[in-house]
Amino acid sequence: MILGRIRAILTLLQLMITVSIVIILMYMFKKHNRKIRIFWAKLQMKLMGITLKIEGKLDDSADIMIINHQSVLDIILFEYLHPRDVAWVAKKEIANIPWFGHILKAPDMIIVERESKSSLVKLIKDVKSKLNNKRVISIFPEGTRTDGKKLRKFKAGAKIISEKYNLKVQPIVLVGTKDIFDSQKFLQKGGIIKVVYLPTVQADKSTQWYTQTQNDMSNILQKELNSDI
16 A cells, blocks of 8 residues: 555656656647657556556547546556547546646647536537547546446437547447556556457447447446456
8 A cells, every 4th residue: 555655656746747748848849749649658658567458459440439437547548559649528627727737738639618518519519620630539428537346327428429420439448547546545556457449339310329338338347347357
C-alpha cells in the first residue's frame, strides 16, 4: 500500500511535468501534435510498467470507438495503440482546469457539457468536422469513470452521433486500467491491462445495435473479471 502510494505520487508529478511539456509542444508544432501525443503515450506505458494482453483486432477503418472507462490510462492507452488521430469526447469540466485543460484544447478534442441540449448540437457538429478531417472519434458511453467492476448504463450521446452519420462502431472492453492507476485511492502499480476488441458494428436506427452492444460489452467485462487476465 505504501509503495503504491509513493508510486502514485511520483506518477502524478511526472504527469504534471510531461503534460505541461506536451501542451507547449503541441502549440509550438501544431502539425505534429499527433506524433507528440504518441511519443508521450509510449513514455507513459514504459514508466508505469504496463504490459498489454490483446484479444481481437483493432479495426482502424471504424469511425468511432466506444470504450468502458475506469482510469486516465484509458486515454493514454489508445493514444498509444491507435494508428489514426483520435478525437476524444471529453467533459467541459476537464477543459476548464487551469492550464492542464489545454491538453484537450491544443489537439482540438471534442468538448461537451453534460445534460445540455445546446452541447448535444455542438457535439453533432464537432463530430462531423473531425470525421471530415479523417479523425477517429472516441467516446466513453457510460459518461464517467467507474470502479471497473460493472458497466454502467450507456448515455445516449454515442448512439445519437453514430446513427446521425451512419458510423462504423467498434466496441472495446478494457480490463485492469484502474488496477494500474487508481486516482481515487491514489495507488499506482505495474501490471497487465487486457484490451478486448469486439467486431465492428454498423449503427442503424432500425436495429437494437446500441442495446446489444452494451449487453455484449457488459458480458465480456464480467467474464474477464471472473477469470485471470
